[in-house]
Amino acid sequence: MTPRMRYSITFPGIKVLKLFKLLHRTRQEVFKNDTRALEAARQKINEEFRNNQDETSEEKINELLKIASDVEVILRTSVIQAVHTDSDKILLIPRKDLLQDNTPYFDQPTKKHES
Secondary structure, three states: OOOOOOOOHHHHHHHHHHHHHHHHHHHHOOOOOOHHHHHHHHHHHHHHHHOOOOOHHHHHHHHHHHHHHHHHHHHHHHOEEEEEEEOEEEEOOOOOOOOOOOOOOOOOOOOOOOO
């Protein structure tokens, strides 16, 4: 029987792992059914985290965490899938969380009725 090894993950390490997992979940949702984009995003996320895995400076780690967090927000809120349906047509496929109620635009403000 081999003894079990316990790994101690530091507080920044926990934040890094959570953000790593969040980016992958976001990638799976944003690029759903697009195997090429899913794979490219997976490789890029893994590459960036691997390239910085030996970083020890807390300031640099926090800076990298902020960048990764910003990337996750941009992916989740700004990326929309599109499919070429014809040589000159594209079908947009918005996710439900991107759809918002449409607020009509008025050139002139409406007048309040005084009672």
